[in-house]
Amino acid sequence: MADKHPELKSAKLADASIHRGPGGETHQVAGKDNPVLTTRQGVPVSDDQNSLKIGARGPTLMEDFHFREKIFHFDHERIPERVVHARGFGAHGFFEAYESLADVTAADLFQRSGEKTPVFARFSTVAGNKGSPDLARDVRGFAVKFYTKQGNWDLVGNNIPVFFIQDAIKFPDLIHAAKQEPDRGFPQAQTAHDNFWDFISLMPESINMALWIMSDRTIPRSLRFMEGFGVHTFRLINAEGKSTYVKFHWKPKLGMQSVVWNEAVKLNGADPDFHRRDMWDAIQAGDYPEWELGLQLFDDAFADEFEFDILDATKIIPEERVPIRIVGRLVLDRTVDNFFAETEQVAFQTGNIVPGIDFTNDPLLQGRNFSYLDTQLKRLGSPNFNDLPINAPKCPFHTLQQDGHMTLNNLRGRVNYEPNSWAVDGGPRETPKGFRSFPAEEPGERRRARGELFADHYSQARQFYVSQSETEQTHIKDAFVFELSKVETPTIRARVVSHLVNVDKALAELVADGLGMKLPAAAEPARKIITDLPPSPALSIIKNAPDSFKGRKLGILVSDGADAKLLAALETAAKQHGALVELIAPKVGGFTASDGKLRPAKQKVNGGPSVLYDAVAILLSEEGALQLQQEATARDFVADAFAHAKFIATTKEAAPLLEKAGVEPDGGVMSLGGAKDAERFLELCTQLRFWEREPKVHAV
Numbered sequence: 001m002a003d004k005h006p007e008l009k010s011a012k013l014a015d016a017s018i019h020r021g022p023g024g025e026t027h028q029v030a031g032k033d034n035p036v037l038t039t040r041q042g043v044p045v046s047d048d049q050n051s052l053k054i055g056a057r058g059p060t061l062m063e064d065f066h067f068r069e070k071i072f073h074f075d076h077e078r079i080p081e082r083v084v085h086a087r088g089f090g091a092h093g094f095f096e097a098y099e100s101l102a103d104v105t106a107a108d109l110f111q112r113s114g115e116k117t118p119v120f121a122r123f124s125t126v127a128g129n130k131g132s133p134d135l136a137r138d139v140r141g142f143a144v145k146f147y148t149k150q151g152n153w154d155l156v157g158n159n160i161p162v163f164f165i166q167d168a169i170k171f172p173d174l175i176h177a178a179k180q181e182p183d184r185g186f187p188q189a190q191t192a193h194d195n196f197w198d199f200i201s202l203m204p205e206s207i208n209m210a211l212w213i214m215s216d217r218t219i220p221r222s223l224r225f226m227e228g229f230g231v232h233t234f235r236l237i238n239a240e241g242k243s244t245y246v247k248f249h250w251k252p253k254l255g256m257q258s259v260v261w262n263e264a265v266k267l268n269g270a271d272p273d274f275h276r277r278d279m280w281d282a283i284q285a286g287d288y289p290e291w292e293l294g295l296q297l298f299d300d301a302f303a304d305e306f307e308f309d310i311l312d313a314t315k316i317i318p319e320e321r322v323p324i325r326i327v328g329r330l331v332l333d334r335t336v337d338n339f340f341a342e343t344e345q346v347a348f349q350t351g352n353i354v355p356g357i358d359f360t361n362d363p364l365l366q367g368r369n370f371s372y373l374d375t376q377l378k379r380l381g382s383p384n385f386n387d388l389p390i391n392a393p394k395c396p397f398h399t400l401q402q403d404g405h406m407t408l409n410n411l412r413g414r415v416n417y418e419p420n421s422w423a424v425d426g427g428p429r430e431t432p433k434g435f436r437s438f439p440a441e442e443p444g445e446r447r448r449a450r451g452e453l454f455a456d457h458y459s460q461a462r463q464f465y466v467s468q469s470e471t472e473q474t475h476i477k478d479a480f481v482f483e484l485s486k487v488e489t490p491t492i493r494a495r496v497v498s499h500l501v502n503v504d505k506a507l508a509e510l511v512a513d514g515l516g517m518k519l520p521a522a523a524e525p526a527r528k529i530i531t532d533l534p535p536s537p538a539l540s541i542i543k544n545a546p547d548s549f550k551g552r553k554l555g556i557l558v559s560d561g562a563d564a565k566l567l568a569a570l571e572t573a574a575k576q577h578g579a580l581v582e583l584i585a586p587k588v589g590g591f592t593a594s595d596g597k598l599r600p601a602k603q604k605v606n607g608g609p610s611v612l613y614d615a616v617a618i619l620l621s622e623e624g625a626l627q628l629q630q631e632a633t634a635r636d637f638v639a640d641a642f643a644h645a646k647f648i649a650t651t652k653e654a655a656p657l658l659e660k661a662g663v664e665p666d667g668g669v670m671s672l673g674g675a676k677d678a679e680r681f682l683e684l685c686t687q688l689r690f691w692e693r694e695p696k697v698h699a700v
């Protein structure tokens with residue numbers, strides 16, 4: 001167990017030192033376990049409950065420096081939230097290289113097999129404000145800061161390998177359209193509104209990404225169960241100066257998994273912090289989230305023969321075309337000490353690269369290199385944001401930058417310029433081994449234009465769609481219907497569907513039908529040829545499901561009299577599968593199982609809906625089942641688990657509740673005869689969901 005805050009768990013409640021003041025207020029006096037409370041100037045405080053007044057009921061005095069200092073600081077606690085990716089969650093860890101990549105890159109972190117580099121990773125949603133719910137349908141940011149021995153390298157990626165737009169100049173428009181509409185200030189953390197789909201429908205380059213965001217990729221079950229991508233093509237440069245193109249991939253060790261949309265909608269109410277809590281709990285429990293880093297490496301010859309432009313961030317290179325070479329692993333093993341200091345103040349920047357890595361001309365990446373530096377100044381308020389511990393390199397660094405608001409790294413001595421004449425204390429000097437940009441030749445006129453191949457907007461969108469399993473295709477169709485049903489303007493709905501006709505006619509027909517409209521004519525494609533590319537099975541989540549219940553959560557609904565043996569067997573089996581168990585009971589104080597022992601519950605039934613779990617077991621006594629069938633939230637618990645295609649295990653005593661909840665036993669509902677069935681149930685759970693049920697529970 002890696003418990004980062006053991007002191008909190010072992011904390012004794014400090015009731016003993018409580019004194020009541022004349023007005024009944026609580027005073028606690030410092031003792032051997034607690035230091036003296038002081039002002040920011042270190043002045044000991046005698047009373048933190050009452051401001052200084054004339055008499056007990058008189059006005060507050062201006063001279064109350066303690067009051068003024070406290071309120072002043074509080075008033076200025078907030079900094080601007082990120083203009084995008086405001087809601088995020090970060091953790092520390094390390095990257096471990098599996099092998100030396102010296103053949104392709106001189107980057108120090110990739111030189112030695114087994115080399116560990118400290119990292120900080122921050123995951124985020126894009127559109128929602130800081131307080132928005134975790135299960136919004138949205139792209140997830142996947143940003144990793146590597147504190148290498150040759151400086152910080154930031155790989156600021158997403159959980160989707162393509163982007164909406166091809167040129168950074170359109171980013172403000174995209175984000176304005178996606179976020180709350182400016183007159184009304186809503187909707188929050190949702191793309192299901194007119195402005196977003198209006199923009200998408202007028203920007204055919206975004207259609208590939210539109211397919212991705214309507215897929216289950218945008219509602220991950222856990223941040224631990226999603227992929228990450230650097231998106232752009234970058235360059236790796238070896239010691240001889242040779243350049244190799246690279247696309248970066250993160251592959252989750254626990255496999256990919258998403259929730260279903262109705263589950264996401266309910267999760268946002270049940271636990272708006274679902275993703276961050278999951279990550280926090282996993283790290284605290286020592287079950288460290290892990291990803292492998294994969295590289296797609298290719299050269300100019302491939303770039304020339306590939307049917308798309310490698311500088312176009314709206315396109316992927318299928319894994320089947322350029323295989324992924326796994327080169328290391330990322331392990332997150334430490335939660336932050338302070339959310340603000342680390343997760344909020346971390347400043348990622350695409351421009352942070354190290355010798356051995358370089359940019360390409362991807363116009364999106366080029367624009368990002370300006371934006372990320374610029375935005376930190378606004379957010380963090382000073383060019384010295386790199387002095388903050390979370391942003392500072394962990395290797396030695398020496399610049400001649402000086403002064404400015406809140407600088408912490410001050411120059412010593414006389415010299416703050418170079419070149420200079422001082423042999424001793426002359427300050428830092430250049431090195432031939434320092435960062436060098438790849439000397440690419442750049443012929444051409446100055447023009448506002450894009451590469452010709454950027455204009456194929458549909459071929460890869462179609463490839464993505466045809467690569468999905470039937471269940472996933474249905475989810476994509478349902479997502480389009482849901483989102484466009486929230487669009488109030490019929491012409492915008494029709495314009496979106498007109499693009500889908502070019503992607504896949506059958507999909508367009510289903511979406512049009514779901515919206516209750518006629519199928520519009522196909523949108524005029526910018527590039528006449530739409531290529532029928534072969535499916536890429538790597539693009540499907542379900543086809544690549546992990547066949548393991550590891551890292552997942554079993555929720556067991558219990559009541560007084562629940563079968564203690566069966567409960568123990570389920571707990572053991574879950575543990576053997578590397579899964580967690582939570583007990584949900586009518587009262588959080590606990591329940592008395594059939595062995596007469598009182599066990600605590602994690603959730604009261606109305607606060608622990610089944611959307612919080614990957615599979616459920618219903619372990620009730622006869623009386624428990626009779627009581628809970630009267631309870632709407634218990635019926636919802638079962639009905640939702642069934643509707644969300646989850647595996648359900650049940651004792652025969654629980655039958656009345658299942659019946660009331662409308663459960664029709666199928667291959668995903670297992671009856672527990674005795675303790676021996678526990679392992680069989682967990683085995684079933686390794687399939688994660690019983691998708692065959694889905695068409696039977698969704699008629700619209």
Ligand code: HDE
Binds near residue numbers: 171231365
């Ligand atoms: Fe970002 N993006 N972005 N973005 N982005 C920001 O930087 C921007 C893009 C991504 O956890 C901002 O520090 C432009 C692609 C992540 O702190 C800002 C363009 C990808 C994060 C910004 C893009 C991303 C950001 C806001 C179009 C995936 C969160 C706050 C050219 C490869 C990092 C900040 C964190 C954050 C600009 C497009 C990923 C404004 C101009 C493509 C993960 O600088």
